[in-house]
Amino acid sequence: MTGSRTGAGGGKVEITFLPSGTSVRIPTGTTVFHAAHWAGLPIESTCGGRGTCGKCGVRVVSGSAEPMPADHRHLAGKLDEGWRLSCQCTVVGAMTIDAPPPSTTPRAATMGVGRFVLLEPNVVKVLLEPAPPTLDDRRSQLLRIVEAVDEAGYACRYEWQIVPRIAEALRHDGPVTATLVGDHLVDVERGDTRERLFGVSIDLGTTTCVCTLVDLRTGSTASVASALNHQSTYGADVIARTAMAMQGPDEVEALRRTAVSTVNELLSRVREDAGVEPEEISEAVVVGNATMLHLLCGVSPESIALAPYVAAFLEPQDLRADQVGFDMQPLGRVALFPSIGAYVGADIVADIVATGLVRDPELRLLVDVGTNGEIACGNAERSVATAAPAGPAFEGGEILHGMRAVDGAIEGVRLTDGVVELQVIGDDAVVPRGLCGSGLIDAVAQLRLVGLLDDGGRMLAREAAQELGHPLADRIETVDEVRAFRLSDAVILTQADVRALQFAKGAIATGIETAMATLGVTAPELSAVLLAGSFGSYLDPRSAQVIGLVPPVPVDRIEAVGNAASEGAKMALLSFREREVAWELPDTMEYVELSGQGDFNDRFIANLRFPPLASLPDLEADALRSATTVEAAG
């Protein structure tokens, strides 16, 4: 790729679109074309905002807009009236724009979390009928194609490796099909191949990698596959892999190769499933946390791990597929989503795109719970992102019987009428062997709800529970001089486990609190709390609320949004407009560094406690009654 700097660094300015009067605040440096899309008023374009199709003209009613060369080319004679190509017009200050409605409505689909997306992929196939060379027209084959693409209304740049492809396609007369990814000319084929147009979105998770093959003509998913990240053999989490990478370049290269092999396994599966050739996949859009993206590019994440925790790169990257090593069109492009910070990665940016968090007026909170909790809060007006170091408890680490969410893990716990109901991963015969993150949170929340844990996290002694006639009193034991609650023959939850969870949830709750305090908003103002990431999908919203992992909002406002990151990547694949939004997103959000907050420790300590059950807005009276047990037993 050839990279460029993101955004313009300046502040935000307001741009108003007539005739609707819709306003949007956008970073300076954004084009009017993209600002309109931010405002939900897409302007017509076939070239993707590159100044070549000439269709995105608007009239500047107020504000500064010097005419650009493309304006002279396409709008000569209308410049004095204020007409400009919106894609060439960079916003430097407040503006009012009269934008004619599109004459044609592009196809659209609902994607992500209820987002309405215009299907205008970044990949375009153009049928060309280049005139054969003659003694009078001896242009090179390269120039012949480049000029034909230009005449078709598309800007194009090329890498020299396209030349043999062109020479092959032009060996015989007849039409050829040029494939453009953005303005990169990535293939030239003999004949008309416009029927075959594919892209993939890739969510390169630390644990799991998901690949979605998309038919870019229709927007439909042709195949999906997921696999364990092959890097897992080198260590389960980001910390283990970073430690390995810090050993030297060979280790970085080993991690890079395994990341690539993970993706290639998935590409091979989705291709086979859908009957698609590698060369037919023109673009991949990749999301993942900053460490995963560093390793995919063969960059050591060392600087992310060491104070002051800066990434080697956060900017979106536009890479060539053969250089990355993906088994797809060799000259095809691999687009890496931008990250917001070293610990608020491209996966969160994709979550935000999928949920529209920073484009809608309603105030929402997005939390991706994991070793590192990633938090975004806000709306179209203003938004804040931060990261909170939760530690390994949510992944079963530092928990006596903690384990990953595999067969034998307790993933759900209900304590009702003195009965312990366990939901265990695996078939019916599986014997519970330990607790995974969601089981841990459930167990602690249930112990709170049945009155066996106080606000401070202290577990009731067996004798005290027996005295109160608590039906689960006999489940309380003392193991190695520490109180514990027996969940099954093999699995107990200790007082120390509860403390570990308190530290983890305390960190995330502090991050959320800081983000909300920065915005000056309170829990009742939140229209939704979105739990992102695969862990978020398994989390019981009530449990998250009860332990205070999320702010005290009614449970029906807590929503798991599943693999929103994959959805965000897919949206960017299918809509160049959504992609622009994603690429500009880091510049539009405020980033708060928790460790830079003077009152972090105070807030953290306060957040170690569980919220008083009475403070939860929608807890039924009976739950509250039983929950008073532990208080009474003090």
Add this chain to the structure above:
Amino acid sequence: MTGSRTGAGGGKVEITFLPSGTSVRIPTGTTVFHAAHWAGLPIESTCGGRGTCGKCGVRVVSGSAEPMPADHRHLAGKLDEGWRLSCQCTVVGAMTIDAPPPSTTPRAATMGVGRFVLLEPNVVKVLLEPAPPTLDDRRSQLLRIVEAVDEAGYACRYEWQIVPRIAEALRHDGPVTATLVGDHLVDVERGDTRERLFGVSIDLGTTTCVCTLVDLRTGSTASVASALNHQSTYGADVIARTAMAMQGPDEVEALRRTAVSTVNELLSRVREDAGVEPEEISEAVVVGNATMLHLLCGVSPESIALAPYVAAFLEPQDLRADQVGFDMQPLGRVALFPSIGAYVGADIVADIVATGLVRDPELRLLVDVGTNGEIACGNAERSVATAAPAGPAFEGGEILHGMRAVDGAIEGVRLTDGVVELQVIGDDAVVPRGLCGSGLIDAVAQLRLVGLLDDGGRMLAREAAQELGHPLADRIETVDEVRAFRLSDAVILTQADVRALQFAKGAIATGIETAMATLGVTAPELSAVLLAGSFGSYLDPRSAQVIGLVPPVPVDRIEAVGNAASEGAKMALLSFREREVAWELPDTMEYVELSGQGDFNDRFIANLRFPPLASLPDLEADALRSATTVEAAG
């Protein structure tokens, strides 16, 4: 690379520079900055004409020049007076420009064929002192460097593979050195490495490859090496290699690999000789004929070989070194000179740069004699290029005792006072085994001068010569019923050999005649005839004149310019201004396709004859006297 189209396609317009009043005709689409250099009035710049340093301001006195974004940045307040950055100002029509003289005079050197070159290489090292990251400044390492380069006044784009280099350089505090090739950021190193700055020029000849290692700080040559093109094992000439390439992609790849291995052998030798590490070579500039450049890029030259003879690419290319396979700075750049046509290659463009043929007022003719004769004629006002298919005679092909210029080849012949003097390649004891091209031309020219060949190329019979008492009469024999002249025990020159040479020289003479006719000029107007290429260096100017290979100008106007292509490449390496001239050159010259000329056959047949000796402007009377022998003997 990322390519772009050359030139703007339009016609030429005149631009006048004040206060000198100097005018130059340049293609539309050229910038004022480059036009000034064409006119020999270089404008100050440190960023190489990328709109970032802001030093190249000029005042537009007349002509159209819309202000560009960079103008607003650097010249705000002076725009109304007509000030513009000359590097951002594209010439669309006639203009008058007031250009202030540079405040500093860049270093310069005499290079090429007496060219005065400003030493401003395309490669720049910039010392940066990036502030270390803090909690308040958490920009990515990438952005930190890109912004520091920007602040130093240089535009920069990057490929993602630079990120690990940046991460490594920033592992410790302190200054770093960024290397820019053009606007490509190709390396970032810890410390101050500005003392080490190297580039190479590479002349990839069909037979011989020459590599010159240049210290870009001083402009001095650090080492030169040459070697046989390793492709020779696959065939001696362009035709043999094209035939091999047409067998399929594997053969093209084999030819590509051997071209690269040739260059790498030379790189290794010049590096070792000068004590330079691969990473210290930041840029390579490559010249060669179009077929060689195609093969270097792994592109089949098939389309060059088949009617209507178009190249896959003619445009200048900007490639990444590791993708080409050169053993130098991996992210360094490899610049391929543009070609004018499929048979007027980048080597001729480099010749033209080295000689200044299209920039000086004097009218000159440049000829590169070989299997394919390449011809350029003109001056700053107007110039024409063409190519003439000479066939293999100049390389010893189709000549009975023809051979390449290796040990045992007769490379020079003198016939004086009845004595045959032979100049033979090799040590004193070597026995002549055959005739190479220059020996062939000498032999024929000498036979003309001693009166043994008539204007039509007919050799005098032995008996007729004896009758005339010619001292060399006994050297004339009849072999296989064909007349022949015995040069040595083992080597004769036959009547058929003379005919073969007539065909070869006739083709080139026709090319020259066509080029000159296109310009409407005659031989006496030529201030010089430049013989380029290694063959040109060995050619005796008098012999070239006598056989009519070149127009009838006095011998002292015929000049061998040696390996001018290497010099032209070196100039482009050492001066970004010379490079711009080279890149624009194909658009400034007219290309004449000989096979498209209706009267080609008539001209060709006329040019098979040798010029009457009396028509040669500077032949001594005695030479003319003896030359009448053959006529008298009719």
